[in-house]
Amino acid sequence: MKPRLPPVLTALLEAPRSSARLAPPDITRWRAGNTLPGVWSFAAEAAGPHLCVVALTHGNEFAGAILLDRLLRAGLRPATGRLTLVFANLDAFSRFDPEDPTASRFLEEDLNRVWDIATLEGPRRSAELRRARALRPVFDSADVILDLHSMLWPADPLLLVGGPPEAERLALALGEPPLVVADQGHLTGRRLIDYGLFAVPGSGRRGVLLEAGWHWEAETVARMAETTRRMLALTGVVPGPMVPVAPCRLARVTETITARTGDFSFTQPWRGGTVLPARGTLIARDGDAEIRTPHPDCMLVMPNLLPQPGQTAVRLARL
Numbered sequence: 001m002k003p004r005l006p007p008v009l010t011a012l013l014e015a016p017r018s019s020a021r022l023a024p025p026d027i028t029r030w031r032a033g034n035t036l037p038g039v040w041s042f043a044a045e046a047a048g049p050h051l052c053v054v055a056l057t058h059g060n061e062f063a064g065a066i067l068l069d070r071l072l073r074a075g076l077r078p079a080t081g082r083l084t085l086v087f088a089n090l091d092a093f094s095r096f097d098p099e100d101p102t103a104s105r106f107l108e109e110d111l112n113r114v115w116d117i118a119t120l121e122g123p124r125r126s127a128e129l130r131r132a133r134a135l136r137p138v139f140d141s142a143d144v145i146l147d148l149h150s151m152l153w154p155a156d157p158l159l160l161v162g163g164p165p166e167a168e169r170l171a172l173a174l175g176e177p178p179l180v181v182a183d184q185g186h187l188t189g190r191r192l193i194d195y196g197l198f199a200v201p202g203s204g205r206r207g208v209l210l211e212a213g214w215h216w217e218a219e220t221v222a223r224m225a226e227t228t229r230r231m232l233a234l235t236g237v238v239p240g241p242m243v244p245v246a247p248c249r250l251a252r253v254t255e256t257i258t259a260r261t262g263d264f265s266f267t268q269p270w271r272g273g274t275v276l277p278a279r280g281t282l283i284a285r286d287g288d289a290e291i292r293t294p295h296p297d298c299m300l301v302m303p304n305l306l307p308q309p310g311q312t313a314v315r316l317a318r319l
Contacts, residue, residue: 022216024062024096025069027087038087039138040072044237048081049143051237053228055085057112057147057192059092059104063212063220064148067228078237084138091127101215102152112147113189117196139195144170145207146231147192148224150215155272155302157223160209162194164201168250171208174230175245177223179273181301183253186312211302251299251317259307261287266314272302275319284313 033039038056053071055064068085077083087093089111095104108126120133139145157177161167163184171180185194192198193207210227213220232238266284276283276298283300284291294316301315 021218022063022066022221024093025066027065027069027093030069030072030087031090035084036134036138038090039084039135040086041082041084041138042077043082044078044080046080048078048237049235050082050084050141051078051144051146051231051235052084052086052139052142053231054088054145054147054192056090056093057088057149058110059089059094059106060096060101061105061148061150061215062093062096063150063216064224065093066221067148067224070225071228076238079239081143081235081237082141083232083237084142086135086138088135089128089131091131110189112191113186115190115192115195119189139192139198143205144231144235145193145198146228147207147209148228149209149211150213150217150220151211151272151302152215153269153272153303153305154214155211157213158211158273158301159227160193160211162191162199162207164199164203164206166201166204167193167198167206167208170206170234172248172250173234174208174227175248176227176230177210177212178246178248179251180248181251181253181315181317183256183301183315183317187256187258188310188312249319251301251319253301253315253317254298255294255316257284257286257291257313257316259286259309259311259313260289262309263287264307264309264313266303266305269305270300270303270314272300274300276300286313 035041055068092104092106109128111128114132158179158181159171161171161182193209197203197205198207212223233240264286276293279296281293299317301317303314307313
């Protein structure tokens with residue numbers, strides 16, 4: 001029997017399903033790829049950077065796949081360098097069920113938590129690790145990665161970067177969405193944007209993760225399209241106008257809260273992007289432990305309102 005949820009959380013969980021105006025795209029024609037299954041790569045005659053745009057890192061987040069389908073149908077090609085479009089977790093996406101829309105996030109483990117060298121080259125086996133190992137040569141040759149994601153819980157759209165300042169500067173230059181969050185990832189494993197040289201300052205590699213909005217919303221696809229267009233223009237892979245936008249806010253994560261028990265609960269259904277002015281504000285309880293803001297003007301980054309033990313519950317950041 002599923003646990004009984006507070007009504008407010010039930011309403012939030014049901015909202016994406018009831019407002020799911022977008023159907024999963026038919027990507028049958030793109031599954032074979034021209035490089036690897038689900039991977040389409042195109043080179044220009046003129047030299048330039050290699051940009052990878054990635055969708056379906058999580059199989060239920062298909063807004064990015066809608067965008068890649070549109071780009072491929074439109075025949076997008078790079079003017080300089082190389083452009084690679086990646087449908088990452090094809091197998092998980094194949095199992096998407098609108099009646100249980102979060103179940104196809106992955107098959108055996110999160111594809112966005114396996115990108116450390118020791119794991120990739122170690123003895124562990126899973127469907128996601130097989131896919132990550134197959135995709136490694138693609139990302140090893142990339143200069144820039146834009147990883148397209150959407151969100152289950154209400155939150156302000158944002159760009160996530162890891163440690164290197166080069167990635168931070170790239171995200172700030174993109175300017176859309178106008179919030180950049182710099183953090184060190186998750187305790188449970190490395191993200192794609194933190195893979196290998198992408199985590200090394202001065203390497204020339206830059207990884208940016210876009211959290212574009214709620215799953216399955218047309219507005220989310222539109223935001224992905226604008227951010228991707230700006231990335232193409234900024235890197236010069238597909239030149240285009242860079243319309244000025246409002247200055248970005250930069251938030252640096254000061255603490256990552258990981259759920260320790262099965263009795264983690266927030267004091268209210270916090271929205272991501274909320275800034276709490278007072279230090280010591282109670283935001284959650286984890287069993288008997290209280291979780292309070294560690295400093296004034298503390299931003300809550302993407303609260304996971306129903307975290308399982310070991311999962312990131314929320315990141316706390318200073319603007």
